[in-house]
Amino acid sequence: GNSVTQMEGPVTLSEEAFLTINCTYTATGYPSLFWYVQYPGEGLQLLLKATKADDKGSNKGFEATYRKETTSFHLEKGSVQVSDSAVYFCAPGGSQGNLIFGKGTKLSVKP
């Protein structure tokens, strides 16, 4: 079945630093790919998505590109803010209509 490997955290950055969180997946076919974010004490929210190869998903300054050749979907942001502190989950679509979640990467941004 589909699986995902996500960069382990925690990641601590200073405000305005560049962020990369690596995500690679194994899958049958070409599933849709998602990044979800979980702020403290809350449920998961969709951050961005890409549905086919070479698509770039973007939202709130975050970007990720669907790389079929390297089966990757790395999350990037050029300048993080304290408000970006959260846990980030990479998730390819599964065979049962569900999502396969990575273990999550906790990001802490210091002022």
Add this chain to the structure above:
Amino acid sequence: NAGVTQTPKFRVLKTGQSMTLLCAQDMNHEYMYWYRQDPGMGLRLIHYSVGEGTTAKGEVPDGYNVSRLKKQNFLLGLESAAPSQTSVYFCASSSPRLAGQFEQYFGPGTRLTVT
């Protein structure tokens, strides 16, 4: 729209007790899911449903039962709670009719502690 709601938000059970977690969605979604979230484990699928009256097992179904009697509701039951079921439980819904059929909408979670 309220989106996906979960009841209760918190619960403490003693080993062997039973309880039901309720998930409700008002988006007319066909698919609904129950996940559990444990530290360092991400989210793992417990059970899911692709429509009213149908349910299926996910990755970690043991010790749980579910029912989908109405399209908008998905119930998760613990018949005899165990400390290993201490977790945060999330419900989600999605619709295959939409372009992003795997895109799921999550509830706020239920924090369950079994002592």
